[in-house]
Amino acid sequence: MTSTTAPTIQVRMTAVLQKLTGGQKTVEASGASVAEVFDDMEQRFPGIRAQLYGDDGKLHRFVNVYLNDEDIRYMGGPATALKAGDVLDILPALAGGAA
Numbered sequence: 001m002t003s004t005t006a007p008t009i010q011v012r013m014t015a016v017l018q019k020l021t022g023g024q025k026t027v028e029a030s031g032a033s034v035a036e037v038f039d040d041m042e043q044r045f046p047g048i049r050a051q052l053y054g055d056d057g058k059l060h061r062f063v064n065v066y067l068n069d070e071d072i073r074y075m076g077g078p079a080t081a082l083k084a085g086d087v088l089d090i091l092p093a094l095a096g097g098a099a
Contacts, residue, residue, distance in 0.1 A: 006030045007084035009037060016092055034065060035078035037088065043073045051092065062093040 012026045020029055027045075031037035042049040052063050061064070065072045066089040072080045082088075 003041065006032045006036065007044065007082055007086065009082055009084070009086040009088060010092065011037065011041065011088045013039065013090045014092060015052060017090060020048045020051070032071060033078065033082060034080045034088065035071055038078065039084065052090070060092075064091040065089070066091070 008028050008074075010026050011029050013021065013023045021075045022045075027041065028042075029037045031040050038049060038052055042051060052059060054060050059078055065073060067080060067082070068087055069089075072078070
């Protein structure tokens with residue numbers, strides 16, 4: 001359970017992740033950091049963490065996360081602090097490839 005001081009923010013995601021949220025394009029989640037928001041989402045939408053993180057525990061390099069239109073890679077990554085009213089966009093890159 002997240003702390004009562006943790007802000008509630010909006011998280012917007014692409015169709016790939018909407019399959020895990022019951023088709024919701026935007027969900028509310030709580031957490032003092034991006035990582036805590038992802039943990040909160042995993043509790044409610046099992047399997048979402050596996051879409052975001054690799055076996056090494058790091059955010060997949062092909063997953064782009066924006067906080068208020070800024071890439072979190074340049075802000076502190078998953079440890080980036082959040083405040084009420086923030087908006088996260090999760091955009092897994094879609095790509096094809098040869099085997």
